[in-house]
Amino acid sequence: MTTLDEWITKSVKNIIHISETAHLDVAILARKVCMLDRSTLGASSHIRLNEQQLESLEYFLTRRLQGEPIAYIVGEKDFWTLTLMVNRDTLIPRPETELLVECVLEKIDCQKKIRILDLGTGSGAIALSLGKECPRLDIVGTDISQKALAVATTNSKLNGVSNVQFISGNWLDAVPGQQFSIIACNPPYIANNDRQIETIHTRFEPQSALVSGEDGLEALRHIIPLAYEALLPGGWLILEHGYNQKPSVNNLLSDANFASITHASDLAKTARVSMGQKAQRVK
Ligand SMILES: C[S@@+](CC[C@H](N)C(=O)[O-])C[C@H]1O[C@@H](n2cnc3c(N)ncnc32)[C@H](O)[C@@H]1O
Known part of the structure; x- marks a missing residue:
């Protein structure tokens, strides 16, 4: 034996x-x-x-x-303080996305009941981490994939998080007319001819969670101006992006009138999260 x-x-x-x-x-x-x-x-x-x-x-x-990635084989992945169920309908949450969660937490007062939107929530990684950390927040997680949202809903139950609501829809169309203090998003950002998508790991993940047009910026180009409209005055848009996309995302944020644009870097000192603020008084 x-x-x-x-x-x-x-x-x-x-x-x-x-x-x-x-x-x-x-x-x-x-x-x-x-x-x-x-x-x-x-x-x-x-x-x-x-x-x-x-x-x-x-x-x-x-x-x-x-x-096959180990997370799909065992059906789960640790992220932030949570253990999340994952399957081939959801991206496997990455460590760099924990940087995005940190950036959101730095911008908010956890004791306040503010509204936060997590666009493209996938397994619910960002929305549920914030919800667990700050039970008073009122969080909405959206995704175009109903199958991903079913996983996110299971994850809210498995992790005992009750302040996140999941809604399906195409980016901001899922929350028409609604306004938020923070919009967080880890969109697909790999260019469709990028060899990263041929790696053995990403071959198993949903391509709609990874790939975004010729230059990888299609989703970000769509989301950034619409997010500006959906933010309350003084609100923040906080975005994850590719290792070489800081200059492009900076320009997109600036073109959409965001101010106080800053970037946060991972352990390798590469900017992976960019954020901008909507003016306190909108002219
Ligand atoms: C990079 S994954 C991020 C998943 C999760 N937020 C995370 O960080 O692990 C991008 C997510 O965006 C979703 N998505 C792609 N296109 C979308 C669209 N048009 N509208 C809403 N969500 C979309 C995908 O289904 C996927 O769950």
């Missing part, structure tokens, strides 16, 4: 050539199948795997070897 430790050692060797995170991937699979948490995995290395566990582990490992 194979022990968990033996399976882990063998499996890391199997996937090390396709995954930069082979040790972590294998640990996540082992935890899922053997129903262990982070703290008990180490102490459980000697356990003997039964036939069913071994079969499940090998099935998951085969999927990983075919390039």
